[in-house]
Every structure is written in C-alpha cells, then in structure tokens.
Amino acid sequence: MSLAEAAGPLSRHLLVVDDDDRIRELLKAFLSREGFRVTTAANAGAARKLLESFDVDLAVFDVMMPGEDGVSLTRWLRARGGAAGRTPVLMLTARGEPEARIAGLQVGADDYLGKPFEPQELLLRIGAILRRAGERAPAGGRLSLGACQFDLARGELLQDGEPVKLTEGEATLLRRLAQTPHEPVDRLELARDTVDPSGRAVDVQVTRLRRKIEAEPKAPRYLQTVRGVGYLLAPD
Numbered sequence: 503m504s505l506a507e508a509a510g511p512l513s514r515h516l517l518v519v520d521d522d523d524r525i526r527e528l529l530k531a532f533l534s535r536e537g538f539r540v541t542t543a544a545n546a547g548a549a550r551k552l553l554e555s556f557d558v559d560l561a562v563f564d565v566m567m568p569g570e571d572g573v574s575l576t577r578w579l580r581a582r583g584g585a586a587g588r589t590p591v592l593m594l595t596a597r598g599e600p601e602a603r604i605a606g607l608q609v610g611a612d613d614y615l616g617k618p619f620e621p622q623e624l625l626l627r628i629g630a631i632l633r634r635a636g637e638r639a640p641a642g643g644r645l646s647l648g649a650c651q652f653d654l655a656r657g658e659l660l661q662d663g664e665p666v667k668l669t670e671g672e673a674t675l676l677r678r679l680a681q682t683p684h685e686p687v688d689r690l691e692l693a694r695d696t697v698d699p700s701g702r703a704v705d706v707q708v709t710r711l712r713r714k715i716e717a718e719p720k721a722p723r724y725l726q727t728v729r730g731v732g733y734l735l736a737p738d
Contacts, residue, residue, distance in 0.1 A: 514632060515539040515557075519549040519575070520564040520594065529562070532621050533628075546570035553579065553586065560590045560631060565606060573605045580610040590631045594619075607690040634682045645680050645737040647724045650715050652737075654680050659714065666714050675707050679725070679735035686728035701732075708733055 516538050520526045523544070530540045541558070543549040545567055553561070561579070563572035576591050593606040593614040606614055612631050615624060645652045651660045657673040659666040668676070679687060689701040708727075712719040726734050 514559040515541070516628070517541050517543065517549065517552060517558045517561045519543045519546065519562065519567070519572070521545055521567045522564070525564075529624075533625075536625060546572070546575040549575060550578065553589075557586055558589060560592065560628060560635075562592045562594065562628075563611075565593055565595045573609055576606060576611050577609040590635050592624075592627060592631060604690055607688055608694050610691075610694070634685050645683060645735070647715050647735075647737055648717060650724075652676060652680055661714075668714070669707075669710075671703070672707050672711055672714075675704065676711060676735070679733060680737075683735055683737050686731045686734040689732040692732060704733075 516533060518526060518529050518533070518540060519542070520529070521544055526542050526544065530542050533540045541552060543552055546569060549561075549563075563575055565572040572593055576593070579589060579591065580587050591606075591611045593611045594617055595606070595614055596617050612634070613627055615627055644654070649661055650666065652658070653660070654677055657668070657677050659668055659673075659676065675692060678692060689704055692704045693701045708725060709719075712722050712725050715724055716722045724736055726736055728734055
C-alpha cells in the first residue's frame with residue numbers, strides 16, 4: 503500500500519514547483535506512482551495561479567528559481583491566512599545553501615530537503631509532514647501536562663485549576679508546540695515568533711516554561727529537548 507493510499511480513501515494532492523523540467527517531471531512520476539495526485543508548476547507565478555484556484559494537501563517549493571524564489575512564494579502563501587495559508591510546505595535547497603534553509607523556516611516552511619536527495623527520503627519527509635498536519639490538536643482542545651493543563655484556544659496554563667501567569671512569548675511558544683504534540687519543532691521555526699532569529703530567546707522561554715510546568719525543570723518530562731533539532735511537547 504502506498505503512503506497516499508494509507509492516508510485515506512482519496513489520494514493526497516501535492517503541488518511541485520521547480521524550474522528544472524527534468525526534476526519536476528521525475529518528481530511527478532515518482533510521487534504519482536506512490537499514489538499521490540500531483541500538479542506541477544515551473545515558476546512561482548504559475549504556482550500562485552494554481553494555489554488561488556484550488557487547495558492542495560502539501561506544496562514542494564524549490565528555493566532557487568528565476569524571478570520569485572521559493573522563500574518569497576512561501577511568505578505569500580502564509581500571508582493568505584485561513585486553511586490555504588496553513589498549507590504544509592517542503593522546501594528543496596542546494597546543500598550549500600544553509601541561509602536558504604534558515605530563510606525558508608523563518609517564513610513558515612515546515613521542512614526542507616537538500617539536493618541531491620534520495621526519492622525515498624523525500625517520500626518519508628512528505629509523510630511526516632502530512633502526519634503532523636493531520637494530528638494537530640483541535641483549536642479548542644486541552645492538553646494535560648501532569649499537574650498542569652494547557653488550553654490551546656485561550657493560550658492559558660492552569661496548575662491544579664489555578665491560572666499560571668505566562669508572558670506573551672511563553673504563551674505563543676507553548677501554543678505552537680501544543681499544535682503538534684510529540685513532534686519535534688525546529689528552533690529556527692520557533693524563533694520566527696521572537697525578536698531573536700538565532701533561537702536564543704526560545705531557549706530562555708523554554709527554561710522559564712519548564713519552571714512553571716515541570717516537577718523537575720532540570721529533568722523535563724513534558725517540554726523536551728530534541729538534540730540537533732529543537733523542542734517537543736509530550737503531554738500525558
């Protein structure tokens with residue numbers, strides 16, 4: 503059974519945007535064999551027209567394209583708001599372009615993959631992104647964190663039924679981690695919502711949150727560090 507078939511009775515719809523005709527067609531053929539519906543575009547302008555016409559389950563954007571690049575296209579997509587603006591994005595970057603990866607994560611890309619890549623790795627990353635998108639906690643849900651509960655809709659942390667004061671930054675960070683429980687989130691993605699794109703502000707906020715959530719802040723059970731990646735929230 504293919505990944506797309508395992509995800510549901512209807513295949514997932516992907517949009518692949520790459521100015522290289524050969525890569526674009528190879529990706530379409532490979533992903534189609536795996537059960538996905540695949541639409542392609544050769545540039546950002548064509549991709550915008552397609553995205554304004556219909557929704558897709560995930561978009562694959564090449565970063566380096568003539569004219570508008572993949573980073574700018576991702577920024578435009580996120581600015582649309584609503585369900586369309588939350589469309590998952592996987593960015594393709596040359597391995598020698600760390601700045602492009604950082605820029606992509608800062609504007610809202612969900613993941614990146616360096617070229618050249620193995621098709622199977624692309625498939626695994628697409629599957630992981632789609633699972634995270636499907637497992638996002640409901641907007642009005644509550645997560646249990648030992649003696650604490652976090653209300654996603656209100657951005658409110660309670661301990662034994664009593665409110666725990668959070669700064670705006672702490673509430674934003676906790677809400678983002680709560681949207682994808684048990685899934686690591688890149689520090690640079692979390693840093694987009696702070697004034698410090700290096701991620702240091704995120705580390706400070708994590709330390710403060712652990713003091714409010716964890717019984718043993720130096721041995722965290724709920725707000726965990728994922729080395730080399732970032733952080734994850736592991737509710738009960």
